[in-house]
Amino acid sequence: MAYSLNRILSGQVVYCDALHWDSFWCNALFSDTGIHQEFELRDIQVLIxxxxxxxxxxxxxxxxxxxxxxxxxxxxxxxxxxxxxxxxxxxxxxxx
Missing domain, CATH: 4.10.860 (DNA Excision Repair, Uvrb; Chain A)
Incomplete structure (x- = not known):
């Protein structure tokens, strides 16, 4: 899953409506797999x-x-x- 997310989202900004939770699960996924996350998560309020x-x-x-x-x-x-x-x-x- 981490490889797929990086392949699809590399270099992109992903806006989240629950940044705390999305960051938590993303960090868990990437740290558990030892893969470097290649995209950034931001709060949707920044986009708005x-x-x-x-x-x-x-x-x-x-x-x-x-x-x-x-x-x-x-x-x-x-x-x-x-x-x-x-x-x-x-x-x-x-x-x-």
């Missing part, structure tokens, strides 16, 4: 940037999507779709 309003727009949209019947929360693919859609709303607000 802007004002508190943009972060609030992201959080509000994410919560709305999580409460809808369109997604199963805590399923990786659905969680990724929720985050992407919430980011679209938050980032669109930066350009208004």
């Amino acid at each position: 940037g802007g004002s508190e309003n943009h972060l609030r727009a992201f959080i509000n949209e994410r919560e709305k999507l999580e409460d809808s019947d369109k997604f199963t929360v805590h399923r990786a693919l659905d969680d990724a779709k929720i985050i992407r859609k919430a980011l679209e709303v938050a980032l669109a607000g930066r350009h208004e």
